[in-house]
Amino acid sequence: MNLYSWNVNGIRAVINKGEFARFMAAHNPDILCLQETKAQRQQVELDLPGYHEHFYSAAKKGYSGTAVFSKTAPLQWRDGLPAELVEQFQLAADSYGSPNDEGRVITAEFAGFWLVTCYTPNSKGDLSRLALRAKAWDPCMLAYLQGLEAG
Known part of the structure; x- marks a missing residue:
């Protein structure tokens, strides 16, 4: 299987x-996973016969976003992180609000494995999001991935 991940900016x-x-x-x-798509699906002129596609765009146009293209249809798609984990790890505590408004995580279930593509928040030049990354985002993602692994 050829699986690629590409931050397209x-x-x-x-x-x-x-x-x-x-x-x-x-x-x-x-399978191709894209991060930082910066577009809503309807803004993208793209036709890929033979691929199942899924876009998860940010609420704010032109910002972040992820997409997955797969030759095999997944059993299911999931957008974002579970609300209970967002709450548990206080991910919406910074001025950006809920990370699920930023289109950062797509999860696809396939027979035998989970695929997760993630566009992790940048800590920013002024490090304004460093605390979010270290104390909330990274532990939340770890808990999410461990939950998928545990079944």
Whole structure:
């Protein structure tokens, strides 16, 4: 299985420059995970026959976002982190609000495995989100992944 993960830093620019088509032709991924798509699905001119696609966009247009393209249909898609974990780890405590408004995590269940693509919050140049990362985001993601692993 060929699985790729790519921080595109804006999917529309990557498509318009031909980089996306070249990547797909060169690598023919079974699964492709994208981070920092910075677009709503309806803003993306993309047709990939043979792929099941799922976009999870930020509420704020032009910000963050993730997407998954898979040749095999997943059993289910999940967007974001479970509300109980967001609450438990106080992820909505910073000025950005709920991380589930930022389109950062897509989980897909396949026969025999879970796939999680994640666009982790940046700590920012002024380190304003460092506490969020260290004390909330990272422990929350670990708990989420351990929960998936435990079944």
